[in-house]
Amino acid sequence: MNSRSLEKNIDWHHWMKRWDAQQSYHLPVREERFQIMLSTVETLCSPDCIVLDLACGPGSISQRLLSQLPQSQTIAADYDPVLLKLGKETLGNAQGRLHWLKVDLNDPQWTVQIREVLKSVGRNSLDAVLSSTALHWLTTPRLIDVYREISQLLRPGGLLLNADHMAFNPSLPTFLDLAQQDKDQRKKLLNTHQESEGFQQWWEAIESNWLAIDPSLQALFDEHNNNYDVRDRRYGKALASLHISALADAGFTEVETIWQRFDNRVMLAVMGGADE
Template sequence: MTTDQTAAIDWQHWLQRWDAQQTRYLPEREERFTVMLDTLDALLSVDFVALDLACGPGAISQRLLARFPEARTIALDYNPVLLHLGRQALGTLDGRISWITQSLTEPGWVEPVQVALEQLGRPQFDAVLSTTALHWLPIEHLTRVYNQLGALVRSGGLLLNGDHMAYPAALPAFRELARRSETARQQAVFQEQGGEDYRQWWEAIEQGWLAADPTLQPLFDAYHANEQVRRREFSEPILPVHCAALADAGFTQVDTIWQRYDDRVLLAIRGEPTALVQN
């Protein structure tokens, strides 16, 4: 991409539009982020290293590094368009973000992560954070990823997953309440705020970027190929599956710390209990 072509794309504009359309589907999105960051503040020292898992354009890293100036993140995703947006809009923040392109469906995703950790001088992570992502993984992939994270997170370290984690099938009334609430809240936000939906955002970004720089076409070709795979593998593991898999991976304390129906923040602490720190 030439300098002129780079200047023709307003990366911050597209990142802000991403946040806006995501919030249409998740009105409590920022509250969920805040709960996760508050948990880091309570349980970790200020110079922690975190894995931003399935990071998209880096929403977690952006907020985390703004709040914790001494922290560092490794941000991993397989979506080439969102990663490119994150790299261009956020950069590395003076070396505080390391970006990695890997798919969690491939067992080897941990290898470049371990290399990046070594470059930061750390043997393991203090924390792993993910939002609105792991529900895509089939159960067998989810359990493998959690097991791999059990080895990547230090004793006393933690995992925070903000996502829809469905009620078990044995609780049909709870499932219906969650479905109705989500539908009603999304419709209310759409009517009150307008704006674009997920599909419209993707159509706009592809059209806008390629008009400014046709050499970005391979990013979208790769995205569409990945999207087809993702649709075939779509899954939504129920909450007990998450809890059991995390326990098997060595996370000894696992429970919900924030919730609106089946939209939750799940906290898992590995190994020995962690005392609240005084930052």
């Protein structure tokens, strides 16, 4: 039997639901954060906007955006072959409104592929870039460059919405302590609800299920595991104030947090220049 017929036995929707469940298990406010991001796009962009779902995983943001804004298009970009496969098989191309891309944000050339998709759909620039629980994977110098690269893809007045943990300044020890206590409490709660599936368990479960059905998918897991092994462990240290300065340096004229739970934030940045 060829790989395509074996893959028919994989329940893609089941694994997508399990992805959302394990992400929400670690981050119970995940859907609320998504809703803030989507309603911001709905309020500030036109109904036929084109949005980049950056470091999309299996495309949870794209899935929600395409359903909430039925004339919109999204480009879903990530470097993980397993998550991209899961997203593509579950969501397809949404009648040509969803464009999947494999890009590595550590390679400055990633924007070339985005521009090619924009050109293919007759657009010059993006209306918005949305990212969740992802940019902390980049080192701080790379994050600063990625913000500049994003600014070059956005139209004047375009939006960047980044949902992630962004730390308080060291000059605010009380705030740092509060944020840490919130994380510790969450960890304690996770340890007492061990029947729910966490990130690591999800990866082990999907690997063993998919490979039992189609061993030829091994190459995807090898690439995924290699990405983890070589990743720079200095990730995730950028303070909220650094995000704000880096975004201002990149040409965003308005930058502020629009949703927050301790150091977990949705930051909105608006691109400078006259609107189209």
